[in-house]
Amino acid sequence: MKIYIQIILLFTAISLHAQIGNISGKITDGRESVPAAAIIVSPIGYSLAADTDGNYFIKNIPYGSYEIIFSSVGFKTIHKKITVDKPEAITLNIVLEEDNLALEEVVITGTMKEVSRSESPIPVEIITPKLFKKNPTASLFEAVGMINGVQPQLNCNVCNTGDIHINGMEGPYTMILIDGMPIVSALSTVYGLSGIPNSIVERIEIVKGPASSLYGSEAMGGIINVITKSPTKAPIISADTFVTSWGELSMDGAVKISAGKATSLFGMNYFNYNHKADKNGDNFTDVTQQNRISIFNKWNFDRLENRVFSLAGRYVYEDRWGGELNWSKKWRGSDSIYGESIYTKRAEMIGLYQLPTTERIFTQFSYNWHDQNSYYGFTPYMATQQVAFLQTYWDKQFGEKHTFLLGGAFRYTEYDDNTPATASADGTGNKPQRTPLPGLFIQDEWRLNDRHKLLAGYRFDYDKNHGGVHSPRAAYKFSPNANNTIRASFGTGFRVVNLFTEDHAALTGAREVVIAEKLNPEKSYNGNLNYVLKIPTEDFFLGFDITGFYSYFTNKIVGDFDTDPNKIIYDNLKGHAISQGVSLNTDLTFIFPLKVMAGISYMDVFQIEDKGNGEERSQQLHAPRWSGNFISTYTFPKGVSIDLTGNWYGPMRLPILPNDYRPEYSPWFCIANVQVTKKFDYGLEFYGGVKNLFDFVPKDPILRPFDPFDKNVNDPVNNPNGYTFDPSYNYASMQGGRVFLGVRYNFF
Template sequence: MKKNILFILLFATIPLFAQTGSIKGKITQNNEPVPAVSIVLLPTGQSIAADNDGKYEIKNIPFGTYEVIFSSVGMLNERKKITVNSTTPIILNIVMQDENKALDEVVITGTMKEVSRSDSPIPVEIITPKLFKKNPTASLFEAVGMVNGVMPQLNCNVCNTGDIHINGMEGPYTMILIDGMPIVSALSTVYGLSGIPNSIVERIEVVKGPASSLYGSEAMGGIINVITKSPTKAPVVSADYFFTSWGEQSLDAAVKLKAGKATSLLGVNYFNYSVLADKNGDNFTDVTQQNRISVFNKWNFEPKENRAFSLGARYVYEDRWGGEMNWTKQWRGSDSIYGESIYTKRAELIGLYQLPTTERIFTQFSYNWHDQNSYYGFTPYMANQQVAFIQTYWDKQFGANHNFLLGGAFRYTYYDDNTPATSSTDGLANRPQETPLPGLFVQDEWTLNEKHKLLGGYRFDYDKNHGGVHSPRVAYKFAPNHNNTVRASFGTGFRVVNLFTEDHAALTGARDVVITEALKPERSYNGNLNYILKVPSNFAFLNFDITGFYSYFTNKIVGDFDTDPDKIIYDNLKGHAISQGVSLNTDVTFNFPLKMMVGVSYMDVFQIENKGNGEERSQQLHAPKWTGNFVATYSFKNNYSIDVTGNWYGPMRLPILPNDYRPEYSPWFCIANIQFTKKFTYGLELYMGMKNLFDFVPNAPLMRPFDPFNKTADDPVTNPNGYTFDTSYNYGSLQGRRIYIGMRYNLF
């Protein structure tokens, strides 16, 4: 009898276990439906896509608690926890938000800890992959040019290497971080930037002005922090391929893998350009030939109590050359046919580990190995650099108002090359440079009340050659209401210099390098005033962001190109340098499907040098007083969109020779681009566009391209002005108008 009763009870409970429900709703953005959104139900893994009207329905869900993830390319993921306990459909409507419009997204660069962007006392600008996709590029170097006040500058007409200027200051003053680690610096500043694939980037945070109180040497002019994708949030599969009418090909691909409690993101980037072009007829390549591959792998682990633990590694190989059109590798290093050939090999390791303690204590570490094998004509430059970095910091909340940070860091740099920079005093032996740089830092973020916030920071570093270096910083934020925010900050920066690794002009061309004395570390003092105004209206949402900045430099290292046309003379400036100006960013999101971003910057960057008989002012090279950028996106029905992007530049001072026939200042010019995109369901996108719509090509001729080895430069008859071969006169890419076509795919 008992068996029969038990059987009846078990049979009666079967329908209870078999009961299912459903979830349905509509996905919108700015009151418009968002089609083709990927929807994943966890932990079942069930996946569907919203229809063209933004509607969706997940059926046959067994009773229980689930997490629903809504994701779409270029938008912030939405995660909702929901319990299904009824057969009646659950209505779940979702409002999606653009990545680049998320004013409260988390940033870390300004304070070295996660904080809402709107709450940060340090102004931080953010660019996301969605902005990159409006004008696809093959590397980070080109992509960051879409930020107002940030200018990728080509420094050589032959090998097309460059650096990134912030507010008109030269590339060595810009510190490049990957996940907060100083991965790209010194030797790799010139070539490492082009090896960072866009596929690994979650966002880029830009801080303008010194940040040495947290990040030490090199953070004099600003910081660009590349935040890589978290494997747990990345698509399962992603790919992006495009090619241009000039013959460029770029491929980004990544896959997410799961191994126990660990999640991995494996990505690869390949770029190739091997089409010779000489459209200005000087017998030199207009664009360097490049063959580059980069492999990236990042792991996120899941220790107990949700502590942080991640490891990442990257390897880059690049073969690039530029020179005379008939150059081949058999002429590498010869004085018969001129070519600049650079082989680059680079390996990186980065990691973050939260200690298993009750306090929030983090350890970050990185190591990079960079090897460069290059010839500039017949001048060899063989260099190897290794940088090891570790820092540990304690993140502590004291009471409700004090957010405290205390840490120590140690950076070790090994550098060896074949130049006098690493030779012994008598020049008879090789002596690689080994530079240990320990530092301590402290920071307190004090919330006075909901409207006022004060931040104070201090760092002490010790360099074996220069002694102790002090770097204080103070910042203040005042937000009387949600629509108005004022930020003011003051800070100092310093830079320990390795000249040969940072100034490409010291190697290319035919000038001799002269160093007049032992160079001292550079110092900077900076003040920023930032005001943000949000203006909601019936027809649009407007956001104005205006910043005034002033930086004062001492011991600035300058290259004198003017005294002797055959030399570059380096010395600490006997005087000071100033970078000052104002920038304005405007974002407008209309109620109809049009979004616009417009930025303009005015910069006055100059140096004052004491000449003994008075002071002499000179304008900074490659620092235009006026620059600007613009982005406009219009979305049509059926998932079509059009993007117009561009940058414009005012006149910039260029390096010229005595009696030079070339203008000392460049003209006003604009590089504009247009792109058409079609989004399909299940994460597929097709796009095509045109770069450099107005077909602007700089009139930046090489000096004496017919005699790159200066074999007849001393002939007073054929060369009465004493001109020498020179590659440094440059203010933009020599690529003209070109069409591109591409495809993207993301599977979440």
């Protein structure tokens, strides 16, 4: 009997063994193979990797239903359900999609070191080219508006100059870096993000809150770091061109060149807008006329032991003007026909060199020259600025737990203009401002264990006018598991005074600038609490990123627009200012091809000033309590996708004149955009859509546009309220709805 049972079991095993199948296929990104992708067969737990050509073969799989998981770094993980019910091999080809919004992207801005985003103790937000291509723009100034809590703000309705607000704080509190170098600052803040070719941008990193312990002055409100592509990883050729129904033309391109042990990336951006639109009928251009060209070149050099050496340079020229429709260059600087004309020339150089030593010691250097030749009506503003920067730091790993950073920096700024800012003490001559700013910094990142990480940093800077400035900071990260992360940070920031170079509202020609006293450096104290939650399920992935922030400012330099309608009076605040609030970002990805991102921010930004008869609270200009953004993408078969993007804002306080008939607070409004993209083989794609879908534009942006030189303000009959020409009432672009069409090409 026993022998019969053994024979039956043997035949049963042979029969079961015969009921097996195979699965094979190729893994690509839609154009090229994805090598070494990880493959897991659930629930049996069998795992393997694709070969260098993206091919895989899963053999001897028993009949049944399975879920196969495909993953690779930089791509979204794909889950495929399949039933094996025949011995013939089943073909399953997989196309992985780039994970443009992945939380694991490498970031450097928070700690000056390359770490994955989830490992950084400092919360960092990222824009990738894939993200800002969902709403193509002619400059990065507009693109950064896709980040929740970051607001590109136009400050003048005539020349359309502006700055970038982070958590409601004005542009001078935002430090703009290119490849970690403070290449964009002071005079060039308005134009620094214009003309950077999109084709050379790898990503944009944004840190909200003070970072002066690493980056020094101006980094007291936040940092925007533009990371350019490494030439070795860039496409051989890339191009992006679009036009709009308003007559805008944007051309962007880059080419990679190899020369021996060096690789170069050459990029160019050209933007032209030459259409005198006046939709609101005030006889002023709704949008400034612009003609801008920017050239960028970056070199990477191969060195022994993979040491780093890179050089980059950029040149920008721009001619922009706005004003009355019948203005031409012959009226430049006259008081007959009003126009604001700005010629800008700018040159930059950036370098990074790793010393040939056993220790990891890096030297960074940069230089920029900026020349501005401008007239605001008949008021001339001629200014040049040169900034040289040198920084050396030692990057050291002590054991397995301590990552140490020690460095020194020196920034030298020379600024000259035709205003009282650079006049000699007796007022008879010119005395350019020369500002040396040396600094030392130290930072230690301590991994207590897999769940806890602590960062401590300190910086000391010495300014010849203000003396020594101390900037400590601390951060803590707690990750109980892969799906939950808590970050807490505290830091201080400082900003030395560069009033004229930073506040272009003072140069519109509409108001006189008054400096009430000698200005002291500003200081800030900031705390942030950040919580990241990931909820992965079989049907969708849901991510939450919520941050509470609080900043306290002393010696804040404020412009008083209210006391006298013809003046801007600058003074250190006799009191303090506060920026506080909470922001929430959500990220929802379904197993079907729909991805949604949405963010909402609540901010309360105000100042409390002692005016002698008690404290008075006033709300910050251009800082809405409520704002948010949204990005939604649905991908159809055959390479077609549709993107819906937008930003919305609640009421924000605006600069008004006494007895102004215009409301002090803007209305709720939303700027929405839609785009359809069709991808073809060989890296070619066409796109088109509508910007400002709801055709929203502000009302009455310019007061008394018919009398821009205030020649008739003293007429009590026709001007009983004493209104003066004022173009600063701004909360959104005057550019209404428009259609755009474009084409992109990338060849690897």
